[in-house]
Amino acid sequence: xxxxxxxxxxxxxxxxxxxxxxxxxxxxxxxxxxxxxxxxxxxxxxxxxxxxxxxxxxxxxxxxxxxxxxxxxxxxxxxxxxxxxxxxxxxxxxxxxxxxxxxxxxxxxxxxxxxxxxxxxxxxxxxxxxxxxxxxxxxxxxxxxxxxxxxxxxxxxxxxxxxxxxxxxxxxxxxxxxxxxxxxxxxxxxxxxxxxxxxxxxxxxxxxxxxxxxxxxxxxxxxxxxxxxxxxxxxxxxxxxxxxxxxxxxxxxxxxxxxxxxxxxxxxxxxxxxxxxxxxxxxx
Amino acid sequence: xxxxxxxxxxxxxxxxxxxxxxxxxxxxxxxxxxxxxxxxxxxxxxxxxxxxxxxxxxxxxxxxxxxxxxxxxxx
Numbered sequence: 001x002x003x004x005x006x007x008x009x010x011x012x013x014x015x016x017x018x019x020x021x022x023x024x025x026x027x028x029x030x031x032x033x034x035x036x037x038x039x040x041x042x043x044x045x046x047x048x049x050x051x052x053x054x055x056x057x058x059x060x061x062x063x064x065x066x067x068x069x070x071x072x073x074x075x076x077x078x079x080x081x082x083x084x085x086x087x088x089x090x091x092x093x094x095x096x097x098x099x100x101x102x103x104x105x106x107x108x109x110x111x112x113x114x115x116x117x118x119x120x121x122x123x124x125x126x127x128x129x130x131x132x133x134x135x136x137x138x139x140x141x142x143x144x145x146x147x148x149x150x151x152x153x154x155x156x157x158x159x160x161x162x163x164x165x166x167x168x169x170x171x172x173x174x175x176x177x178x179x180x181x182x183x184x185x186x187x188x189x190x191x192x193x194x195x196x197x198x199x200x201x202x203x204x205x206x207x208x209x210x211x212x213x214x215x216x217x218x219x220x221x222x223x224x225x226x227x228x229x230x231x232x233x234x235x236x237x238x239x240x241x242x243x244x245x246x247x248x249x250x251x252x253x254x255x256x257x258x259x260x261x262x263x264x265x266x267x268x269x270x271x272x273x274x275x276x277x278x279x280x281x282x283x284x
Numbered sequence: 285x286x287x288x289x290x291x292x293x294x295x296x297x298x299x300x301x302x303x304x305x306x307x308x309x310x311x312x313x314x315x316x317x318x319x320x321x322x323x324x325x326x327x328x329x330x331x332x333x334x335x336x337x338x339x340x341x342x343x344x345x346x347x348x349x350x351x352x353x354x355x356x357x358x359x
Contacts, residue, residue, distance in 0.1 A: 137297060140293055141290070141293070141294070141344070144286055144289050144290040144293055144348070145286075145290060145344065145347055145348040146286065146348065147347075179347045180347065182343065182347075186343055187343055187344065187346075187347055189340075190339075190340035190341075190343035190344055191340075191344065193336065193337075193340045194294060194298075194337070194340050194341070194344065197298060197337065198294070198297040198298060201297065201298055201299075201329070202297070
């Protein structure tokens with residue numbers, strides 16, 4: 001062990017788990033040693049699928065720059081851990097299990113170590129702690145809504161993400177979770193809003209993460225991204241300004257981002273409140 | 285009753301003074317009213333700007349309740 005940053009991460013596949021870890025630790029692939037804790041399996045038709053778990057360890061001991069100046073630490077209530085010293089070994093963090101909502105029925109997904117995405121001493125310490133707190137809170141919410149689901153931490157999809165600012169996603173995974181999305185993802189927005197609020201209230205820090213259900217946002221972002229490109233083409237061809245459907249701020253952002261570097265058009269949001277929509281305008 | 289639990293859980297996570305959170309359940313014929321009360325100073329935290337927090341709670345409550353009508357009031 002180098003005494004560098006390390007942590008365990010989970011994902012649908014080994015690759016996804018590694019990605020999540022690299023994002024969380026802000027390290028590149030060649031700066032870490034990867035140990036596959038559990039390869040995971042796809043299962044049959046999603047039944048019996050098992051998440052992959054990997055342990056990432058930074059090859060170099062924490063660089064000076066990666067050691068955060070001990071920020072005035074407003075004790076994160078949900079994470080009573082000392083924060084600003086590198087932990088050589090993962091500690092049995094005092095977490096309230098289960099972060100993945102307890103699923104009483106005997107699905108063939110043994111979760112021996114249900115949630116051990118250990119926050120380690122990284123520059124993102126607070127971010128990870130916030131994420132964990134969010135996950136715990138979200139799990140509590142789902143439980144009280146009588147929904148059976150698990151929550152995984154994954155990196156934001158390409159379409160959604162701004163290059164330099166990729167956020168982490170609390171993705172709720174389970175069957176029949178359409179109710180969690182709601183009409184025009186109203187329910188999902190409420191879920192995310194409440195979860196973020198709660199984390200901010202507890203940690204006094206501004207945390208930014210996304211709540212998703214079965215990758216819904218990711219898929220939606222992907223299709224919005226494509227829509228944006230298609231519409232831009234059309235605007236270029238016709239030379240006419242075009243307005244898209246009204247969208248939420250997050251969705252409009254995806255459109256703006258998708259067309260940010262487009263040479264021939266610009267985008268602008270017009271309208272108020274629920275009616276606000278993106279217009280695509282040809283450059284003169 | 286689990287709707288009550290849900291509201292209490294959210295409220296307690298959002299306020300400063302968790303001890304002052306209480307949720308009273310008033311059952312009518314077809315409607316159940318949940319009366320959430322919190323410390324005076326925490327009112328803003330459970331209502332939010334333009335009632336955003338309260339409305340988000342109502343949205344989640346709808347998922348939990350299914351057919352029955354449950355109304356959330358902050359008193």
